Amino acid sequence: MTFLSVRTLLYTLFSVIFIYFFVFCDNQENQNDFSENLNNSELVNIQTQDKSETQDESETQDESETQDESETQDKSETQDELINSYPFELIDSSGETIKFTESPNRIVAFDSAALETIFELGEGEKIVGTHDFVAYPPEAEKITRVGGAFNMNIEAIIGLNPDLVFIFSDQNLNDLRNAGLKVLYIESLNNDFTKISDEIKMWGRILDAELKAEDIIFDFENRLKNIEKAVENINIKQSIFQDVGGLWTPGPNTLVGEVFDLLNSNNIAYDVDGYVQISREIIVDRNPDIIITLDIESITKDPAFNDINAVSNNRVYSLSSDALSIGGPRFIEGIEELAQLIYSENIDSFLTTK
Amino acid sequence: MNKQIFIQRKKNYLYDNFKVYWIIFLSFSLLLIGCIAVCIGSVNIPILELIGIIYDKIFGYHNSNTNFDVIIFKIRIPRVLLAGIVGFALAMSGATYQGLFRNNLADPYLIGVASGAGLGATIIIVSPLPIYFGIINVLPFGAFLGAISCVMLAYFISYKSNSLTLTTLLLAGIAISSICGAITALLMIGSDPDIRPVLSWLFGSFTSARMEHVILVLIYVIPSFLIILGFSRYINILQLGEDHAMLLGVNIEYVKKALIVSASLATAGAVSFCGLIGFVGLIAPHMVRLIWGTDYRYLIPLSSLVGAIFLILADLIARTILGSSELPVGLVTAFCGGPFFLFVLRYQMRYRFK
Numbered sequence: 001m002t003f004l005s006v007r008t009l010l011y012t013l014f015s016v017i018f019i020y021f022f023v024f025c026d027n028q029e030n031q032n033d034f035s036e037n038l039n040n041s042e043l044v045n046i047q048t049q050d051k052s053e054t055q056d057e058s059e060t061q062d063e064s065e066t067q068d069e070s071e072t073q074d075k076s077e078t079q080d081e082l083i084n085s086y087p088f089e090l091i092d093s094s095g096e097t098i099k100f101t102e103s104p105n106r107i108v109a110f111d112s113a114a115l116e117t118i119f120e121l122g123e124g125e126k127i128v129g130t131h132d133f134v135a136y137p138p139e140a141e142k143i144t145r146v147g148g149a150f151n152m153n154i155e156a157i158i159g160l161n162p163d164l165v166f167i168f169s170d171q172n173l174n175d176l177r178n179a180g181l182k183v184l185y186i187e188s189l190n191n192d193f194t195k196i197s198d199e200i201k202m203w204g205r206i207l208d209a210e211l212k213a214e215d216i217i218f219d220f221e222n223r224l225k226n227i228e229k230a231v232e233n234i235n236i237k238q239s240i241f242q243d244v245g246g247l248w249t250p251g252p253n254t255l256v257g258e259v260f261d262l263l264n265s266n267n268i269a270y271d272v273d274g275y276v277q278i279s280r281e282i283i284v285d286r287n288p289d290i291i292i293t294l295d296i297e298s299i300t301k302d303p304a305f306n307d308i309n310a311v312s313n314n315r316v317y318s319l320s321s322d323a324l325s326i327g328g329p330r331f332i333e334g335i336e337e338l339a340q341l342i343y344s345e346n347i348d349s350f351l352t353t354k
Numbered sequence: 355m356n357k358q359i360f361i362q363r364k365k366n367y368l369y370d371n372f373k374v375y376w377i378i379f380l381s382f383s384l385l386l387i388g389c390i391a392v393c394i395g396s397v398n399i400p401i402l403e404l405i406g407i408i409y410d411k412i413f414g415y416h417n418s419n420t421n422f423d424v425i426i427f428k429i430r431i432p433r434v435l436l437a438g439i440v441g442f443a444l445a446m447s448g449a450t451y452q453g454l455f456r457n458n459l460a461d462p463y464l465i466g467v468a469s470g471a472g473l474g475a476t477i478i479i480v481s482p483l484p485i486y487f488g489i490i491n492v493l494p495f496g497a498f499l500g501a502i503s504c505v506m507l508a509y510f511i512s513y514k515s516n517s518l519t520l521t522t523l524l525l526a527g528i529a530i531s532s533i534c535g536a537i538t539a540l541l542m543i544g545s546d547p548d549i550r551p552v553l554s555w556l557f558g559s560f561t562s563a564r565m566e567h568v569i570l571v572l573i574y575v576i577p578s579f580l581i582i583l584g585f586s587r588y589i590n591i592l593q594l595g596e597d598h599a600m601l602l603g604v605n606i607e608y609v610k611k612a613l614i615v616s617a618s619l620a621t622a623g624a625v626s627f628c629g630l631i632g633f634v635g636l637i638a639p640h641m642v643r644l645i646w647g648t649d650y651r652y653l654i655p656l657s658s659l660v661g662a663i664f665l666i667l668a669d670l671i672a673r674t675i676l677g678s679s680e681l682p683v684g685l686v687t688a689f690c691g692g693p694f695f696l697f698v699l700r701y702q703m704r705y706r707f708k
Binding site: 271 | 421564565680
């Protein structure tokens with residue numbers, strides 16, 4: 001009977017992981033709560049403060065900021081002193097109220113998007129720990145790693161003595177809180193990429209770098225608008241299929257699915273929920289014009305896919321970075337790359353940066 | 355007295371003949387179910403069109419609608435064939451192991467095939483090497499190598515002075531399974547968090563079935579089937595125990611080696627292309643045993659056919675029930691096979707003790 005129990009254990013393990021992933025992909029309901037919380041409690045506050053400043057001042061600051069960073073940092077500090085935003089409170093995804101009395105100095109950012117946001121805000125040196133799979137930015141290489149999603153090393157996190165731990169799933173939430181750490185738990189974005197700017201705003205608020213955050217958001221939304229403008233006039237809708245490995249593909253209510261909508265292209269997986277493994281019959285039948293995949297040969301070498309448009313027109317691509325899989329400030333780069341792949345030279349003039 | 359024995363023999367002969375008719379009947383139903391499975395899929399192809407396409411193919415006309423053509427000949431037919439052959443192989447190996455180990459809990463994955471194949475596949479998926487080497491998909495070969503090396507290890511551990519101890523083989527298989535399972539889990543934890551391809555492989559899937567796969571699996575399955583069928587009389591004798599079998603003049607070492615090698619090869623070949631599909635190898639022989647008795651000369655072909663039919667139907671459910679996306683077939687076999695098997699068990703118990 002021993003072998004039965006061992007196998008049962010293994011099967012149970014796998015099924016638990018599997019179910020975990022399903023739960024992971026499908027929690028969009030709480031997401032709305034989070035953004036509402038943000039909008040209602042905090043961000044309204046910021047906006048009113050911005051209005052109280054004279055517009056001319058902020059504009060001149062923006063200009064000077066591009067020229068000299070150190071100066072503007074000083075300025076923004078003085079600005080924040082004037083605003084005197086601390087202490088403030090923030091409601092996270094678990095419904096807990098987190099109080100910030102000062103800007104945290106030792107952060108464990110257990111989330112790629114948060115890490116990228118913090119680095120983008122120029123506060124990267126405040127991160128003391130992150131998870132095992134962070135690949136961007138290069139400066140993050142040196143940061144201590146404290147495990148992956150399934151094996152978070154809580155002792156190591158405590159050993160880093162952080163004054164803020166940011167996590168994207170509630171798996172170890174209670175353990176971390178019981179250890180006396182200040183934990184901010186915000187679920188990672190599964191849909192509605194416009195909320196990325198809410199997260200950037202939140203980090204700007206926490207790290208006392210609101211002006212910088214406003215800059216990033218301005219840039220993000222500006223580039224987004226440019227793409228929208230470019231795509232507006234294109235009448236021919238091209239169908240697209242993204243393979244994230246083993247023919248798993250994002251449905252319309254995922255971050256990437258929404259990007260396909262934004263880019264005025266038809267996702268061939270329009271009738272699915274979250275990420276699914278799509279059947280090859282459907283791919284052949286819906287005949288995508290463009291395929292985005294990790295491994296180009298797995299598509300082009302498949303005899304069943306010989307006749308589909310993407311393969312016969314040589315339009316099977318793989319993305320150069322993982323920007324589209326992380327809902328952080330780099331997401332816009334992913335959108336731009338995708339736009340370039342779909343529309344090639346037609347869109348170049350609209351992409352202002354890079 | 356003589357007359358009674360004669361009548362008994364005649365009855366046995368008739369009863370055996372009925373089993374031969376059952377084999378013929380099941381072969382025809384397998385064919386029929388295979389044809390039905392080709393007609394149904396996530397892409398709806400009208401039956402008249404389908405007949406037309408097959409007619410055109412047979413008589414060499416070129417059909418205008420290439421989409422349906424590709425779907426039927428390059429996706430569905432290989433898939434149904436592979437499902438049938440894999441079900442056939444798994445049920446056959448399951449029946450062989452159950453007879454050989456005289457253990458009702460034995461299934462084709464008993465002596466390390468599954469965990470070895472799982473480990474091989476996980477190494478290939480997790481490693482940064484491309485899954486395609488030229489036009490050859492490396493994944494099945496990795497899985498096959500893993501499966502065969504695990505069985506070999508267990509085999510040579512239990513091999514002493516020219517004889518094979520079945521108990522040691524079983525225990526060695528269990529130990530090796532646990533080790534491989536642990537390494538697989540470790541690799542999964544240590545790899546990128548997006549392990550959906552590994553998961554769908556571990557639950558079994560016929561998504562990437564191709565005609566080449568069918569032929570490669572057949573190369574293992576046909577010789578194994580012939581060998582096992584040839585030795586099935588000795589499995590009957592082995593039911594008396596190894597000592598009795600030896601006294602009856604059976605070269606049991608030879609029989610054991612031949613059966614284990616051929617059953618393992620068939621399982622490894624089957625598993626390497628479609629992942630770990632549970633339950634088929636366990637329930638098909640049991641169902642056959644409950645309905646048609648324990649004579650292994652008939653049990654092996656009957657359970658192979660039942661396994662093939664069962665897996666074709668399970669795969670049909672797996673690829674159609676979610677519309678355009680796929681379900682791992684291992685989940686379907688467990689969901690449908692489990693309750694059905696319980697029903698058969700209960701029914702048989704009532705019948706037996708009436």
